[in-house]
Amino acid sequence: MQHIIDRFISYVTIDTEADPNSNTTPSSAKQWDLANKLVEELKNIGLQDVTIDDKAYIQATLPSNIDREVPTIGFVSHFDTTPDFTGANVKPQIVHNYDGGDIVLNKEQNVVLSPSYFEDLLLYKGQTLITTDGTTLLGADDKAGITEIVTAMEYLIQHPEIKHGTIKVGFTPDEEIGRGADFFDVEKFGCDWAYTMDGSQIGELEFENFNAAGVKLKFKGKSVHPGYAKGKMINSMLLANKYISKLPKKQVPERTQDYEGFFHVVHFDGSIEETNVELIIRDHDRKKFEKRKKFAQKIADKINKKYEKQFGGDIVEIQIKDQYYNMREKVEPVMHIVSIAEKAMKNLGIKPIIKPIRGGTDGSRLSYMGLPCPNIFAGGHNFHGKYEYVPVESMQKAVEVIIEIAKITAEIKK
Structure with a gap:
């Protein structure tokens, strides 16, 4: 020994x-x-x-x-x-x-x-x-x-x-x-x-083992003096928070076990003009895994549609990359x-x-x-x-x- x-x-x-x-x-x-x-x-x-x-x-x-x-x-x-x-x-x-x-x-x-x-x-x-x-x-x-x-x-x-x-x-x-x-x-x-x-x-x-994917999100914003910001400022950190709030609250690592999948926020770094968020997606079931990726994309699409006129383009950039199966x-x-x-x-x-x-x-x-x-x-x-x-x-x-x-x-x- x-x-x-x-x-x-x-x-x-x-x-x-x-x-x-x-x-x-x-x-x-x-x-x-x-x-x-x-x-x-x-x-x-x-x-x-x-x-x-x-x-x-x-x-x-x-x-x-x-x-x-x-x-x-x-x-x-x-x-x-x-x-x-x-x-x-x-x-x-x-x-x-x-x-x-x-x-x-x-x-x-x-x-x-x-x-x-x-x-x-x-x-x-x-x-x-x-x-x-x-x-x-x-x-x-x-x-x-x-x-x-x-x-x-x-x-x-x-x-x-x-x-x-x-x-x-x-x-x-x-x-x-x-x-x-x-x-x-x-x-x-x-x-x-x-x-x-x-x-x-x-x-x-x-x-x-899990099917696994990594997600990288970049939220853009517009910085304006807070005293004159009404209708003009877009705080990218709040957009990122809005995205995260749409994820299922019970489907996180600390509340799942066995075959239950999850979304897990692993990085958050931001300012008014730009916020970067990274999360990982995990699920043993391949069909559920694909649904999770589509759901992550869907949230970003909805935010982009909502801010399309005000921002003049996509306000969220999203990259989803499979890691292993x-x-x-x-x-x-x-x-x-x-x-x-x-x-x-x-x-x-x-x-x-x-x-x-x-x-x-x-x-x-x-x-x-x-x-x-x-x-x-x-x-x-x-x-x-x-x-x-x-x-x-x-x-x-x-x-x-x-x-x-x-x-x-x-x-x-x-």
């Missing part, structure tokens, strides 16, 4: 925060720090054909050790962290034999990780938890996944008596800003299917790959939790690129913030699931 702890900490203490405002890949130069370290580590544990391209995509191979042809499978994780919360100067704290009480992350700032708010903590009484120090995120999303894949490959190399087919490893940058699969070479990867190790609590197994469409024809992961968990005494992802993974994009790719738990909780933590035992179980999947797949004739 200490080996997993040491490996995980060596990854999370390297800042790999993605930058959504950058046009480069990777979006931040510091992602190279961990990428280059991973390349050397993969070589050192004995993987073959370890490569990294000019955009920091990493691939490696564990050759088959059996004399018959079986499916080639892959395991994928991302090494960037979200820009939603700082990932600089991560100082992990280790809580041994967690007693089920409050965990003081930062005494000076009164940051407490409490089961009274985060009830899932009680699932891990008696286990070893790795937390933040209350000032940064942890980075278990998805450095826990990377830790698990590397550790599993190392174990298989050290135990050649465990029979397996060819296994591929893939690590990507910029997943957190929706670009993780942009330059992933599926053909080179050469897998029949793969799994992302990017889920949350132990047992999670997911083959459904529900991978269920691509996984359902090959549901045996989900069944294999489910069987692996059951063999290890883990209760599979099959549920939809209220988000997306590299796997959703890869599935549409010809690589069916369900998602398996990596063990972390409370991603993207200072309350993030991961039980070490969950990471250990994820390692065992990878190994068990390799063993099961080795029994399948291609």
Whole structure:
């Protein structure tokens, strides 16, 4: 277990925060720090054909050790962290034999990780938890996944008596800003299917995710001295507020769950003359997803029509761009790959939790690129913030699931 702890900490203490405002890949130069370290580590544990391209995509191979042809499978994780919360100067704290009480992350700032708010903590009484120090995120999303894949490959190399087919490893940058699969070479990867190790609590197994779109709105206005503004001023901020007020009030992230979709305002920046708003649209159902996009457009059209004469043209500019789609469409024809992961968990005494992802993974994009790719738990909780933590035992179980999947797949004739 200490080996997993040491490996995980060596990854999370390297800042790999993605930058959504950058046009480069990777979006931040510091992602190279961990990428280059991973390349050397993969070589050192004995993987073959370890490569990294000019955009920091990493691939490696564990050759088959059996004399018959079986499916080639892959395991994928991302090494960037979200820009939603700082990932600089991560100082992990280790809580041994967690007693089920409050965990003081930062005494000076009164940051407490409490089961009274985060009830899932009680699932891990008696286990070893790795937390933040209350000032940064942890980075278990998805450095826990990377830790698990590397550790599993190392174990298989050290135990050649465990029979397996060819296994591929893939690590990507910029997943957190929706670009993780942009330059992933599926053909080179050469897998029949793969799994992302990017889920949350132990047992999670997911083959459904949101259909996703991003919306950018620019509201224009006319600035006039407020003392003489009657009939002349148009305040773009109030127009933006009017648009937002037309969105369904109950269809927001904080009031939805399971298969329920939402509209989510993620950015608002304005003045009288110009206000920019960004929102995201999410829904598992493709038809409902398309209706949501049309609804977003309809609100803008109505505002434009109302102000057409006064403004002399469109007062709202709107751009709607699809980001990714529900991978269920691509996984359902090959549901045996989900069944294999489910069987692996059951063999290890883990209760599979099959549920939809209220988000997306590299796997959703890869599935549409010809690589069916369900998602398996990596063990972390409370991603993207200072309350993030991961039980070490969950990471250990994820390692065992990878190994068990390799063993099961080795029994399948291609």
